[in-house]
Amino acid sequence: xxxxxxxxxxxxxxxxxxxxxxxxxxxxxxxxxxxxxxxxxxxxxxxxxxxxxxxxxxxxxxxxxxxxxxxxxxxxxxxxxxxxxxxxxxxxxxxxxxxxxxxxxxxxxxxxxxxxxxxxxxxxxxxxxxxxxxxxxxxxxxxxxxxxxxxxxxxxxxxxxxxxxxxxxxxxxxxxxxxxxxxxxxxxxxxxxxxxxxxxxxxxxxxxxxxxxxxxxxxxxxxxxxxxxxxxxxxxxxxxxxxxxxxxxxxxxxxxxxxxxxxxxxxxxxxxxxxxxxxxxxxxxxxxxxxxxxxxxxxxxxxxxxxxxxxxxxxxxxxxxxxxxxxxxxxxxxxxxxxxxxxxxxxxxxxxxxxxxxxxxxxxx
DNA sequence: TCTGGGGTCCTAGGACCC
DNA sequence: TCTGGGGTCCTAGGACCC
Numbered sequence: 080x081x082x083x084x085x086x087x088x089x090x091x092x093x094x095x096x097x098x099x100x101x102x103x104x105x106x107x108x109x110x111x112x113x114x115x116x117x118x119x120x121x122x123x124x125x126x127x128x129x130x131x132x133x134x135x136x137x138x139x140x141x142x143x144x145x146x147x148x149x150x151x152x153x154x155x156x157x158x159x160x161x162x163x164x165x166x167x168x169x170x171x172x173x174x175x176x177x178x179x180x181x182x183x184x185x186x187x188x189x190x191x192x193x194x195x196x197x198x199x200x201x202x203x204x205x206x207x208x209x210x211x212x213x214x215x216x217x218x219x220x221x222x223x224x225x226x227x228x229x230x231x232x233x234x235x236x237x238x239x240x241x242x243x244x245x246x247x248x249x250x251x252x253x254x255x256x257x258x259x260x261x262x263x264x265x266x267x268x269x270x271x272x273x274x275x276x277x278x279x280x281x282x283x284x285x286x287x288x289x290x291x292x293x294x295x296x297x298x299x300x301x302x303x304x305x306x307x308x309x310x311x312x313x314x315x316x317x318x319x320x321x322x323x324x325x326x327x328x329x330x331x332x333x334x335x336x337x338x339x340x341x342x343x344x345x346x347x348x349x350x351x352x353x354x355x356x357x358x359x360x361x362x363x364x365x366x367x368x369x370x371x372x373x374x375x376x377x378x379x380x381x382x383x384x385x386x387x388x389x390x391x392x393x394x395x396x397x398x399x400x401x402x403x404x405x406x407x408x409x410x411x412x413x414x415x416x417x418x419x420x421x422x423x424x425x426x427x428x429x430x431x432x433x434x435x436x437x438x439x440x441x442x443x444x
Numbered sequence: 445t446c447t448g449g450g451g452t453c454c455t456a457g458g459a460c461c462c
Numbered sequence: 463t464c465t466g467g468g469g470t471c472c473t474a475g476g477a478c479c480c
Contacts, residue, residue, distance in 0.1 A: 115448060122448050124480095137480085143445040182451095182480045262478045295454095319452070326448060361472095371447070375474065411449090 080242055085196035086311060087188045087203060088218045088226035089172060092235035094184035095125035097213040098161050099154050110135070110151045117141035117153055119328045120408075124156065128235065164211050171206050175199060177313040185230075187223055189311040197240050204238055220246060224307035228257050246305030251278030258302050265299075268292075277303040317417065321351050322363070324411025330369045332406045338395055344412040345391035352414065358383030359414035362390055364397040367409035376401055383418055390414060 091097070095113035100106055110130035114137075115121010121141040133148035144151055165183040172178045172188050179187045188203070190196045200219040207215045218229025220241035228250065229239035241249045250257070255277055256266050268291060274280050280303035288296040301307075323344040331337075341364075352359060363377040376397045384390060394412045 120446090120448075124448080138448085140445060140447050143447090146445075185480080260478070264477060320450090322450065324449060373475085377473070379472075409448090413450095 080197070082191065082196050082221065082243060084221045085190045085193065085219060086221065086223055086226045087175075087190055087196070087200050088223065088230040089168075089186055089188065089203060089207065090216050090218075090227075090230040090234075091168065091184035091207075092214040092216055093125050093127055094164075094213065095156050095161060096127045098157065098164050101164070101212060102157060102160065103154075106152065106154070110148050112141065112144055112151055112153050113156050114144075114153065115141050117145045120326050164213060167211050168207050168213075168215070171210055172203065175203055177311050179311045179313055180315065187226065187311045190219075200238055200240065204236070208236075220249075220305075222246065222305065222307040223309050223311070224259065224302060225249065225305045227259055228253065231257075241305075247281065250303060250305050251276065251281070253277050255280050255303070260302070261299075317357070317419070318355060319417065320413055320415035321348055321355075321359075321417070322365075322411060322413030323347055324365060324409055326367075326409045327407070330406035330408050332404055334398075334402075337398060337402075337407070337410055340410055341394040341398065341412055342387070342391045345394060346387045348390055348412060348414050349385055349387040352385040352417070355417075356419060357417040358385045358420045359390070360416035360418065361414065362393040362397075363413040363415065364394050364401075365409070365411035365413065366398075366402065366407050369406055369408050371408075373409075374401070377415075379416065383416075383420065385420075 096111050099111065099113055108129060109127065110133065111127040112123045112130055112135060113125045114123040119141075123135060123137050123139045123141055123144050125137055126135045126144070130144070130148055130151050133151070135144045135148055135151065141153060145153075161183055169178060169180055169186060172186055175188050175190055176192060177189045181187065190199050193199045196219055200217045204215050204217045207213070214236045216230045216234045216237040218226040218232065218239050218241070220226045220229055221243045225241050225246045229241050230237070232239040254266075254275060255261050255269055258277065261269075269275075269280065272283065272287065274283055281300055283300070285296065285300065288299065292299060325340060360383045361377050361379045363375055365373065365375045367373045378393050378397055380389075380393070390412070
């Protein structure tokens with residue numbers, strides 16, 4: 080087979096669960112969920128295949144998981160071990176070609192340079208398993224879009240290969256939700272036209288689709304045909320935003336406590352900014368009421384900041400301005416408009432006098 | 445069943461400018 | 463009197479992903 084472009088998507092199987100089993104092998108074969116406390120407001124981050132038989136899946140409220148599967152064992156994740164295992168996986172992938180990390184447990188690898196990508200896919204999966212004891216599934220195709228669907232097609236420990244030219248045929252019977260980027264909202268709009276499968280989407284009357292989806296219509300149909308020209312990008316680039324949020328166990332209206340939380344989150348955000356050598360020009364406060372409606376307000380400052388004090392001050396200011404004493408279930412704080420302090424700023428202001436410390440940040444709204 | 449936490453990208457509207 | 467068109471920047475919210 081002649082491959083001009085060959086992209087592998089590797090996806091770790093029930094990754095958090097399998098990392099847990101490295102430390103607690105006695106839990107093997109049991110219904111396990113890694114995630115938040117089932118007596119509180121936690122959700123399942125990862126469920127073992129034994130738990131999935133009961134209908135438990137990730138993002139499900141833990142309280143529901145325990146109803147579906149009363150014998151399920153909830154465990155906390157070991158973040159350092161997850162990170163270390165992930166790093167070991169990524170190191171292996173890098174040996175095969177340019178690697179784009181999508182999260183701790185999945186990545187794309189461009190293996191176009193290899194003569195026999197199909198064998199490479201199998202070797203890659205086995206190398207990862209041998210090095211980490213953690214199972215993975217791989218998908219190989221000429222595009223990121225199809226490879227991602229392929230890696231999910233035969234989990235766990237699957238290897239699905241879609242040859243060049245077979246993409247549209249492979250996708251045709253699959254539900255539109257299989258396409259990354261088509262979520263519940265888009266799927267339900269499509270369902271109004273009786274479009275359920277990728278094949279139906281690919282062949283649907285374009286003008287009708289355009290009336291509802293406008294500019295998105297063309298891209299939807301291209302994706303349904305498996306057309307995707309995106310390249311594997313190994314450089315992660317600089318973060319665009321950093322945020323923290325907490326959901327309380329019970330709804331609260333304690334302003335002093337909110338202040339304390341804002342202060343703690345600001346401290347952590349400030350630390351992240353400094354580690355990344357970035358300053359933020361915008362601070363966003365997020366609050367969520369008990370009916371789950373969510374509200375965000377942001378404040379931009381002319382001179383960027385990376386200090387706990389300034390971030391906290393802006394966060395508290397927004398709370399003071401907009402919170403009217405209701406009970407809240409969540410509070411969050413974020414920074415965005417991130418700039419490297421020594422990069423662009425100096426180019427933009429070549430005459431800036433650095434001998435004077437910058438004056439206090441000025442809000443411009 | 446009552447919904448985590450950390451992100452990215454897109455859209456739409458308003459302000460402002462020429 | 464009641465009215466242009468385009469461009470850019472900013473904000474808020476929503477969809478989506480893992």
